[in-house]
Amino acid sequence: MEINSEAIEKILGTSFKNKNLLVEAFTHSSYANEHKVHSNERLEFLGDSVLGLIITKKIYSTTKFKEGDLSKLRALIVSETPLSEVVDNLKIEEYMLKGKGESKNTVSSKAIKCDLFEAIVGAIYLDKGYEETERFVLEKLKGILSSALKLKDFEDEKTRLQELLPKDKIVYSSIKKGEENNPYYVSSVIINGKVCGRGQASNKRTSERLAAKQALDSVKSK
Numbered sequence: 079m080e081i082n083s084e085a086i087e088k089i090l091g092t093s094f095k096n097k098n099l100l101v102e103a104f105t106h107s108s109y110a111n112e113h114k115v116h117s118n119e120r121l122e123f124l125g126d127s128v129l130g131l132i133i134t135k136k137i138y139s140t141t142k143f144k145e146g147d148l149s150k151l152r153a154l155i156v157s158e159t160p161l162s163e164v165v166d167n168l169k170i171e172e173y174m175l176k177g178k179g180e181s182k183n184t185v186s187s188k189a190i191k192c193d194l195f196e197a198i199v200g201a202i203y204l205d206k207g208y209e210e211t212e213r214f215v216l217e218k219l220k221g222i223l224s225s226a227l228k229l230k231d232f233e234d235e236k237t238r239l240q241e242l243l244p245k246d247k248i249v250y251s252s253i254k255k256g257e258e259n260n261p262y263y264v265s266s267v268i269i270n271g272k273v274c275g276r277g278q279a280s281n282k283r284t285s286e287r288l289a290a291k292q293a294l295d296s297v298k299s300k
Contacts, residue, residue, distance in 0.1 A: 081100070081101055081104050081173055081175060082173060083097050083100055083101075085173070086100065086104070086170060086173050087100070089168055089169070089170055090168070090170070090198065090214070091214070091217070092202060092206070092210065092214060094201070094202075094205050095205055095206075096204075096205050099121070099201040099204055099205050100201055100205075101175075102116050102117075102118055102121055102197075102201065103118050103121050103194070103197040103198050103200070103201040104118065104173055104174050104175055104194070104197075105117050105118050105174075105175045106118065106174055106175060106176045106177065106190065107119055108176050108177030108178075108179060109174075109175040109176050109177045111177060112177045112178065118193065118194065118197035119193075119197075120200075121196075121197040121198075121200035121201050121204075122193045122194075122196045122197040122200060123200070124200035124203065124204070125195075125196035125197055125198065125199035125200030125201070125203065126156075126196045126200075128199055128200060128203045128208075128211055129156055129196055129199050129215060130152065130156060132211065132212050132215045132216070133152050133155050133156055133215070133219070133223075134148070134152055135212075136216065136223065137151050137152060137155075137223075137227075140227070141227065151226060151227075151229075154226050154229075154284075155219065155222055155223060155226050158188045158189060158192045159188060159281070159282075159283045160219075160222045160281045160283060160284070161191070161192040161195045161196070162188035162189075162191035162192050162195075163222075163281045163282065163283075164195055164218055164219065164222070165191040165192075165194055165195050166191065167259070167261060168218075170194070171186050171190075171191055171194060174186070174190075174194060199211060199214070199215060202214055221260075221262070221279075221280025221281070222280055222281055222284070224280065225279035225280050225281065225284040225285070225288075226284060228279075228288065229284075229287065229288070229291070234287070235287045235288075235290035235291045235294055236250075236286060236287060236290045238290075238294060239267070239290045239293055239294050239297075242294065242297060243269065243297070246269050246270050247269070247270055247271075248267065248268070248269050249267075249268045250265060250266070250267055250268070250286050250289065250290075251265065251266045251268060252264070252265040252266075252282050252285060252286060253265075254282075261280070262278060262279065262280050262285075263278065263279060263280070263281065263282045263285040264276070264277075264278050264285065265277045265278070265279075265282065265285040265286045265288070265289040266289055267286070267289040267290050267292075267293045269293065274292075274293040274296055274297070275288075275289040275290060275291070275292030275293030275294075275295075275296065276288075276289050276292060277289035277290075277291070277292060
């Protein structure tokens with residue numbers, strides 16, 4: 079069982095003392111079942127908790143939000159879509175060890191990518207401890223944190239806009255821009271053929287939410 083540890087460590091910006099942890103983090107359950115080895119599921123379980131603690135500590139110390147909004151903000155940051163986008167931007171999913179069936183899928187699901195990121199967090203925590211894991215997480219999620227903290231209302235603006243205008247045709251258009259290793263998205267919400275809101279963020283989901291929020295503010299002001 080081999081992976082390109084050196085290439086992965088270079089992308090992640092950290093080196094492992096215990097290379098077996100790195101291998102395990104990149105081992106999908108389909109491969110583990112075929113080869114009778116450990117999958118990344120236990121590391122993903124651990125990483126999920128460590129990631130939650132790091133983000134909780136960060137948003138607690140940098141915002142004045144109440145408990146309910148803190149919970150919503152944390153859920154937004156550590157959800158499947160933004161974490162899978164981090165994996166996409168790092169281009170590390172291609173290094174995963176997968177079984178024959180799963181390998182046929184040229185693009186992994188968001189859930190698999192999200193689990194991979196959480197498994198990496200768990201592996202770094204076991205290999206290097208909390209402080210190094212915190213540094214890694216805050217660095218890789220810097221853009222997501224910055225975008226999420228711009229939101230003042232953590233309900234889904236896209237859903238609220240659709241509920242407010244149930245008979246209107248609402249379409250979202252997003253363009254990926256920026257450097258390869260530091261991309262961002264510019265999104266527009268188009269209502270009945272007219273651009274009614276724009277947003278920009280490090281991930282597509284947040285940029286669309288910001289666009290929807292601008293459209294909502296515009297509609298409500300009329």
